[in-house]
Amino acid sequence: MGKGWFAREKEVEIEIHYVDINPTAEKTLLLVHGWPAVWSSWRNQILEFESTHRLIIPTLRGFGNSTSPADTEGSTGLADFGNDLVCVLEDAGVEGAVCVGHDWGSAICFDTAAEHPSKITALANSAVPYFPPGPFFFSPAQIATRYPTLSYQVYLTNDRYLAARELNARPRELINGLLAEVGMENPPPSNPLADTKTILGVWRDQPIADQKLVSKVEEEYWVDAFKKSGFESTIAVYQVKNRKRSVDIASRRKTHVINIPALYINPTEDALGNLRPTFGPMIEKIPNLEIKDMATNHWPQLEKPEEYNAYLKEFLANL
Template identity: 40%
Template sequence: MLLFTLAITLLSGFAVAQFPLIGKHRTARCPAVNRATDETKAIDIHYVEVNPRAKDTLIFVHGWPGIWSIWKHQINEFKNDYRVVVVDVRGMGASGHPGDVEGSSSTGDFVDDLVCVLKHAEVAGKSVCIGHDWGSSICWEAGRARPDIFSGVISLAVPYLASAGPYTPIEAFLKTFPRLTYQVYFRDTIDNAAAELEADVRRTIRIVYKHSNTTAPDTFLTSSTSFLTPYDGIELSRSPLMTQEEEDYLVDQFTKSGFKNSLQFYQHRNRYLSWQIAHDNGTFNVNVPSLAIYPNKDSVADWNVVSEIAKSKSFVPQLEEVSVPTAHCPHMERPKEINAYLGDWLTRTFPSSRGTFEKAEGEL
């Protein structure tokens, strides 16, 4: 009976363990400033690397609440033609954090982490930065601040928001985009928000990772005092965006790391510092080739409208924009079509990088 129980335990664990075995898992030791104590620390930034002998590099950056594994479809698509580097951003997944969640995670800090990872991986040439959600903001800043290292930017969901004008707090957007109100909650009551998200990690993951065919309660994302209560009494099944193994892995990672560090993106000091760095620098344009893919069924916001209001094209001279009929995670909801867009743009923009792409059947 003991052997039988052990065998069942090993088999059940084996299914969960299969997913994270993509690529080689590595850790870069990177300097990071804790601004609350004015102390520079060394933190671990975990990343996954595939095909290190390839000439050209793609570096993928997730948003909230993600880790490296949300890029599974893109890793599998591009691993044979590119060197693929996929990070856990600081404070999330297996990556460390210097402390001071409210003021030590500007987009500039995240870009420094990416540069550190590329140095650790001994990437000699430039890389294309591909981001989703807050990862998009990080990649936009990478293209703006370090065109010497990042040759191009691909953004999924979030357009470029230049720092040319005065700093704008999140409240200024709420009249036009009321479903951004949850960000006030994440900013003002970080401990309460983290506790709410951590009370049932699997339920949190299932609420956040939505398919375009899934209808959210009308009040979802519109409260400044809670994130999950609109789903009270609603039974939730696994998101169609991921397999059971993928969900288990994501739940396991956030159970270990918690959510508090992940709320770094929403903090006033981090956002103000991100704006200040670019504003004071005086260079507002992203002067590298860029592709933005906006989901038009996103419950958070209409990103095409955000792009127009922000005049993104005025600040990204080499920008191509595409609209796709998905919810917030197009790379997970329609990976075949999104990979075709990425591949076609990469081939046209950097012709020496990869052979000609065939159009995917049913391409958007």
């Protein structure tokens, strides 16, 4: 485990748990999960790359066995997660790694590459593109007016404690509801990501179908992890204070260009909606970017692991 700290402000002691596989390998992949997930969401990639690469797979601060500062609203921005990743790499004795991220993990990898360019040698991200800071800050409510499928973030922001209570009471249903394949059986009456007042409530009295992306043993591990941490600390990253802080820190950088090889896997059937119209800044600021489309929902590494792994393997072979 490593230690994280309060980015650019003051040191605090937290514990970041991580898995370290094949530590004698020459090249390292740093696999970074998103929400609501845990480190083992990379199981298919672990099986594919464990013999060829060193794999370092952290559990993000506030998730499962990784702790977080008491003041999560002031210490759960992208730079804080990035500092945690740097700590993990230093604790493992790794000078640089390819950062492979999904969802918030993607945003964290992009931000860490911009803030700590000597630590990240290449990027392979999916589901959340790179958003370099612009001249204006947009709140989740403002973003949701343009992208209604991101309305759940308004709920997680404005009703954080209510949301945490809802999710803490029903972690298995959240996992089953959001680990949904394209064409899932028994879909909810409306998109659970497009509601500003609830996530699980959109199913009303309708049962949530069992997910098919991870085994029941794996599902139990996820449930236990969220029971241990609770959801309050895991949704702190959505809070306006943390978002503004992330933008403020990023805005102080001399450049927002990321001059390393990068792969972005775009899930074209994502329940979050079509994000391709937002790719302009990412394409402009990452000159060595390759984009691959995958016909999956939000979880390409779980839904079509063979295709995902093939894209990642090809990208790594060309580094």
